[in-house]
Structures are given as C-alpha cells and as structure tokens.
Amino acid sequence: MKSEEYVRFLTEQFVRYMETPRDQRKKVRQEQKANRPPLRNLLFGQIPDAIEDYTVKIRKRIKK
Known part of the structure; x- marks a missing residue:
C-alpha cells in the first residue's frame, strides 16, 4: 500500500467518524x-474459570 493510499484511507475513516x-x-x-x-x-485465559469451577465442586462436596 502506497503512502498516498494510506493517507486517503485514514482521512476517509476520520471523516466517517466525525x-x-x-x-x-x-x-x-x-x-x-x-x-x-x-x-x-x-x-x-481459561485458568481462572477452571479454578473457580474446581473450588465450587470442592465446596459442594464439603457441604454434603
């Protein structure tokens, strides 16, 4: 992409935004x-969700 095309693209995006x-x-x-x-x-990633699910299972076992 030439610099001229890039400038044109940026100006179009800016005008659309404004x-x-x-x-x-x-x-x-x-x-x-x-x-x-x-x-x-x-x-x-998914590690916090996995830990939370694991702790919920353990708490349910303890309450039984």
Whole structure:
C-alpha cells in the first residue's frame, strides 16, 4: 500500500467518524465495552474459570 493510499484511507475513516453523531459513537463504545471479556480472562485465559469451577465442586462436596 502506497503512502498516498494510506493517507486517503485514514482521512476517509476520520471523516466517517466525525460525521456520525456523538451520541451514536458513545453508544457504540458502550456496546463494545459491554461485549468485552473480563480482564482476568484476557490476562490468564481459561485458568481462572477452571479454578473457580474446581473450588465450587470442592465446596459442594464439603457441604454434603
């Protein structure tokens, strides 16, 4: 991609962003933030979920 094409692409993206209403941009950001996985999963993958499931099973056994 030539630098000229890249500049054109960036300006198109910027203009599209500026043309959308502010409340719509805010709404899109909030939806993206709500759909994001928890930070612990991003950092450690499925390990925290596996540990949590394991501890729940152990607690159920102890209560019986």
